[in-house]
Amino acid sequence: MAESNPDRNRLKPAHPRKWLWRLIAIGLASVVLIYFVPFIIAKTPLLDWAVRKGLSDLHGTVQISDASLGWFSPVELRGVAVREDDGQTVAEIGAVRSDRTLLSLMLDSTNVGDWKIDNAIVHLTWRGKSSNIEAVFDKYFYGPSTPTETGTAYRMHAPAAKAIVTDADTGRKWTVEPVDLTVAAQRDRRQPLSIVARGPVTEPKEHGVLALDIGISRTTPSTPFGVTTKVEAERGPLAAVNALVRRFQTGVHVDGKVSGSVDVKYVEEKQESVQVSGQAQASDFSLDAPQYLDETLIIKNLRLPLNLEFEGDRLKVASLNLQTDIGDASASGEFDLSKGISSALQRAGSKISVDVDLAGLAKLLPRTLHFRNDVRLTSGRLHAIVASTADANGVLWDGRITTSDLQGLRGNQVISWKQPLTVTLAARAKADSLPEIERLQCVSDFLQANVRQRGNNEYVLTATCEMSKLRQQLAQFVDVEGWLPDGQATATCTATRTGDRSFKIEGDAKVQQLQLRSASKRQWTEPEVVLKWAALVEPGRNGLQEARAGAVTFQAGPVWIWASLHEPMPLAADRFKAHAKVRIHGELARWRTIAGVWLHEAEEWPVSGVGEISGRIRFEAGDVEFHDLKAEYANFRLAKFGLNIAEPKATFLASGRRDAKSGRFQLLDASLTCPTLTVSMPAASFGFDSKGNLEASGKGSIRGDVAKLERWFRTGNEASQLAGTFSGSWQAFPAGGATNFSVDATAGIVSASNPPSRESKATFSLAGSFDAPKDSLRFEKAVVDAAGLRLQTSGAITALATRPVIQLRGQLDYDWEKLEPQIRSLIGPTTKIAGRGSRPIRLDGTLAAPIQLTGELGAGWDSLQAFGCNVGPVQLDLQFTGKAVEIKPIQTTLNQGRAYAAPAIRLDPSPSELSIAKGSGVQRAKLTQAMCDELLGYAAPALARSTDADGEVTVYFSGGRVPLDHPEKADAAGQIILHSVRIAATSPMLRLLSTVLQTPASVALQKEAVVNFRVADGRVYHDKLELVFPGLTIKMSGSVGFDGTLNLMIETPMPPRWLPNVPWKDTLAKQPIKIPLRGTLSKPQLDEEAIRKHLADITRDAARGAASDALRKEVEKGFEKLFPPKK
Structure with missing residues (x-):
């Protein structure tokens, strides 16, 4: 058995088929993924991302509810909504289908192909001088293009769309349905975007059919914006063109039904160009132009063939023939509106003709023509024609104006004016020369x-x-x-x-x-x-x-x-x-x-003064400059806004300019100087923004005299109670459509009393803004800070131009002991007051009549000494309840007696006034010399200026009112009860009466003397004040003015020492004598002539004949001892 080699087995490579299968699997997965990418995009948020990326040129958003996307199928989008940046809808589309596959669109994005649109609703909204369509697609008009390529970039067709046209400025709306709408764009974006639409106007129902063929183009943000429009109408709504009219003239509105065909080409260059040609017929035409007409002009039928061009201020009229129910007008020629009449006169080939039925015109425009309400013009015509022709000597202008007989009815009376005016004129205009009048004839x-x-x-x-x-x-x-x-x-x-x-x-x-x-x-x-x-x-x-x-x-x-x-x-x-x-x-x-x-x-x-304004003024290219402007007036007077300005001299200095392009005024080194104050403005400017709102900026300083400034707020000529100086700074600047401002000032104030009080410092700080579009004035802070007083508030006043509404919040902190020097200067040198506190301030409501104010305000003291009165603690709580101010009833002590008052203030109807409730008054207060001199002496003048007075007094008011803007017009009535009052005859009035009546210098009143009084017309009236001299009782009636003047009548029996030793002595003793008393409380005077006459009447009645003469002589002897004849 052979042995294996482990190293050999380890080096043997892996089977190559495994990696091949892996690559095949990855490839198949990629193909499958790519195939399903459109489906994934259509069903996930990637669709919104892709839409935003593809339509980044639009100023707005596009939302798609559903989509069918496949590489080899046409693109279909459903539930498409196009909106502006603020969310307003521009278009709602049920479905959009392309004729090209998604793959072909990806391979050639410059040719989007044809798109069919179903169930589309387009919202066209005109705002000011633009529209929502222009706002959304503005960026597209100068987007990237391929100038070398030709052909259509895309074409969209909506065969049965619905268009809703809205004029946001007027609130008018029209619905066109069904409208056949086609939008097409070229690959070269320098070529116009084409919009073709036609359809019937279904709302309002009385209008007919509109057809539009619009081309819009712009290459870059710096190139002109161009619009070509062909409008065909059959009884279409003429009011729909108001949005175009606003581009050239604001405030003008037209209406009616229009038929015809008009081509308009508009190019927004440095000087806007507009070409208009075609023919239009209008029925029920109306023109509303408040700048020029006092009523709406309504013409039943109007026909206007025209061919003209505006280019900036140049008007080229090839033909213009206006035919109406009231007359015709035609014009041809070229007119430069910017160069004035001299340039126009040097152009030949111009002709203007007008033929107007004056009776028809008067019927249409009675208020504009100032026709009387009871006049009806029945006939009359105006014909005018002027034309220019060129010859070797220049440009010859021939003109004629003819008015035929005017006839009409005024009520039932026939009125007429035969041949009011006929003028013929021939004048020749030459370049660089004044016109020469060759003929002028006037028949009138x-x-x-x-x-x-x-x-x-x-x-x-x-x-x-x-x-x-x-x-x-x-x-x-x-x-x-x-x-x-x-x-x-x-x-x-x-x-x-x-x-x-x-x-x-x-x-x-x-x-x-x-x-x-x-x-x-x-x-x-x-x-x-x-x-x-x-x-x-x-x-x-x-x-x-x-x-x-x-x-x-x-x-x-x-x-x-x-x-x-x-x-x-x-x-x-x-x-x-x-x-x-x-x-x-x-x-x-x-x-x-x-x-x-x-x-x-x-x-x-109500201003007055004598002087003049002088300076230099320069006009050039619409700009206005003024140099060394000086306005200087002597004895300047102005009574306005509660001020009573009276200056021996006032001077205003300034230089500056008005810029024609911006419309702003600029002031340099401006100053206002008068003895009271000096205001400086090193630099200031003001003008109006595109919406007509005021914009102002500047800064400066102010300084002046406190005493003289105080007189601005006084109605009489009384001396100022304050002295000192003030200084400060101010500034204003625009911010966010408003004008912010601030004022900071410091015053050093002393009382004008003798001796004067120590100087006290007071600071004033104000910051806020004036918003013209919102018609409001806002106070971020308003602070007055002085020794013993701090007032800090904030709030706003809105609706300044119509019915001002105030909203005020703040706090009042006071310390009367620290304020005592200023109180003395206002009330009197012996015034003493104690107490301190802190109270909130709240005020809301309208300032214009009828006034409606709600809120609270209050103050109080612990003790007060003034006018000889020691007044106990008082809390004044004021509650504003709409048209009135309720004051919590006051109960306190006064000179060891009791005082009660229930006042109230009425704000509306004007004038505002303080009312004194019945039952208000003082009960058994101890008399003092100062009280007699400064208060009671006006209602009971015998008490005034007396050095020794003893007793008690009770005062009851039966009612009264005091106008807040004119306290001297107060009207009040009541009763004074003098309890066991005795006075020494040391006052100027009592010394005079004691001397004249030849009685000892001691005077008493009845134990319970009752005096009725009435305050009216700046005087205090009283009735039958009885004074008891030793052996003689007199009665005093009449009035004392707020200025101390006397108009009194003393009624007394014949004084014993006046009686002559004659048989009729007892009879004379029973005769009452009336002694007129004039002068002032400090210097009373008897009316001697009136007394002599009165004594003569008495002696004549007491005896007859010679006896009368003897008696008269005896009485006159005694009278001359008292009043020696003047030398």
């Missing part, structure tokens, strides 16, 4: 105008307008208030040739006895208004004519405006620029009257 009963040549080099234009006659004729038909004045107008303009293409132009226009009234009956009248002008026109260095020098003056009575060129001004509209010195002089109140005829808001600004 109110206007005469003509041009005549005087000598070889002088032309004179004269015109006379009887505006009163024009107003009288027009007033039969239309409302002329506010725009057509009364008066006699004349104008003269002389042009003198001073050389080749050089002219001197001067002239004036005058209106005599001008009267202009607004619809709200505001009126501006002037004996004479004069406008004068003069200019020297010569060729400039570039050959264009320019005004080398010139000036214009407008004068209306005491106010005037003057402007003079600071440098030569080119006369070509496309090169227009001007730099002028300007002065505006006169009374601000007079300018306010003039402006108020057109702007009723001007009347709401």
Whole structure:
């Protein structure tokens, strides 16, 4: 038996067939896996990943509910939804099937082939100047392309789709169903994306059929966006084109049913280009343009064949013929809207014709044309034609305007105006020169105008307008208030040739006895208004004519405006620029009257002052610059927003510019200076964003005088109780569509008392934002911090432009002892107050009438000494309950007596006022000298200025009200009871009465003296206050003003020492005497003449004949001892 070799067996290789089978198995598994990859993708989240990867050019999302994918079968997608980034649906598709297999699509991705779409719903939404389709597919329009290849990249066909077109700006919606929709794209993406659709409009039902053929293209983000559109309609919805109208003019809306075919080509370049050709007919056409029309223009039938092109500001009209129920209009030619009238006049081949039925137009636009409500125009026509032709001498313009007889009815009265106006004009336009008027004829009963040549080099234009006659004729038909004045107008303009293409132009226009009234009956009248002008026109260095020098003056009575060129001004509209010195002089109140005829808001600004505005203004390419602007006014007055500004001099300085492109104003080195404050603005700017919202930025400083600023918040001329200075800084800047602002200020305040109090520091800090789109003002913080007082709040005011709503939260911390110096300056030098506390602040509600506020506010003290009164602890709790403020009834002590008050505040209806409830008052309070002087002396003037008063007082109010904006107009009534009051006759009034009545200087009142009082019209009235002198009792009635003035009547029996020793002495003793008392509480005066007359009447009644004369002489002797005759 042979022996085996183990090493040999170990080196023998494995069977090769095993590895072969393994490779075959792996290959078969890979083939199977690859074969099932489409199925795996279709049934797993890989499908969403593949869709996102393949459609990465889209601004949006695509979701697919189910798919059938196979390498050798057509692709089918089901439940497809295309949405914008914000989730809004663009398209919903039931199923999409391709005509190519998945394998062929993978091998040639540039040719996607034809796709059939079933059960598709397309949502086209217009927003502003764009649409959801453009937003989603915008990136696709300039995606990668293969310019060298031709052919179709894909074609999608939906034979029975549904389209829902929505105008988000107006809320209008249209449904087109079934619509035959085809979308096709070329391999070269520079070629247009084609969209063809046709179908009936099913909602609203009254509309017909629409057909669209749209091509959209863009190569790169920097290349123009282009749209070519062919629209065919049969009674289609005209309102659907409003989205396209908005691209060129916002605020304009059209509606109606349209038929016809129109081709539109739109290219979004630096200057947008639009070409429109075709013919359209509209029925029930309506045009809503609030910027131009006061009502909607409605035309039953309209026909418009047109062929025109817009390119930026250039309009090329091959033909345009508008035919309507009320007239026709046609135009042809080329017009450059940016270069103004001078450039347009130099183009030949232009023609414009208008023929309008004025009666029909007045019926459609009565408010726009200011027709009276009771007027119906029955006939009248306007025909105008103007055309330009070229010849060897330039461009000749011929024109004629004719208005035929106007007739109508005003109520039942026939009104008419025969041949209102016929004008014929021939003028020649030459390049780089002023137009030459060859013929001007005007036939009218109110206007005469003509041009005549005087000598070889002088032309004179004269015109006379009887505006009163024009107003009288027009007033039969239309409302002329506010725009057509009364008066006699004349104008003269002389042009003198001073050389080749050089002219001197001067002239004036005058209106005599001008009267202009607004619809709200505001009126501006002037004996004479004069406008004068003069200019020297010569060729400039570039050959264009320019005004080398010139000036214009407008004068209306005491106010005037003057402007003079600071440098030569080119006369070509496309090169227009001007730099002028300007002065505006006169009374601000007079300018306010003039402006108020057109702007009723001007009347709401009660401003006055004398001075002028001066500076230099430059216009160029739409930009406006102003240099060294100075507004300086003396005796400046403004009463607005609760302020009473009165400054002997106010000056505003600034330079800056307005940028035409951005529309922003920039201020440099601006400042406002007056004796009260100085505000500086080194740099500031403001403007409006694309949505018309205000944007402002800037910073500056403020400083001023506290006492003078306090007077801004006072209604009278009383002296300020504070003194000191303040300073601070402010800034504003835009942030997130809003304008943030902050103010920080510090004040050093002292009282104006004698001696003055120590200076106390107060700081003010405010930070917030103004959000114009949301119409809100937010306060992140508002803090006032001073010795003894800290107020910190935050909140917002919304709906500023309509009905402001406030929401305020905060806290009030106070310490009356630290605030005592300021309280003394407001109330009196002897005031003492103690107490401290912390109270929350909450306020919510509307600030406009009717006011509705809810919230809480409060404060209190432990003790108060003022006006001779010692008041015990008080807590003021205010609850805002909508239209009122409820105050918790107050019960405390006052001079050892009891005090009770139940006040309340009414916020709405305006004006707001404090009410005093019946029963409020004081019970048996001890009298003090200060109480008599500062409080009771107005209702019981005998107590005022007395050095010795003893007793008690009770005061009852039967009710009262105090307007918060005018406390001096308070109206209240009540009763004062003086308990056992005795006073010494030491006051000026009692000393005077004691002297006149010749009684000892001692006065008493009844034990329970009752005095009725009434507060009204800034005075305190009282009735029959009885004063008991030794041997004599007098009665006092009348009033004392808040200013201390007296209007009193003293009623007394004939004083014993006045009685003469005559037989009729007893009879005279029974006669009452009335003594008028005038002057003030500090310096009362008797009305001597009234007393003499009264005594004469008494003596005449007491005796007759000679006896009367004897008695009168005796009485006068005694009277002259008291009141010696004045030397």
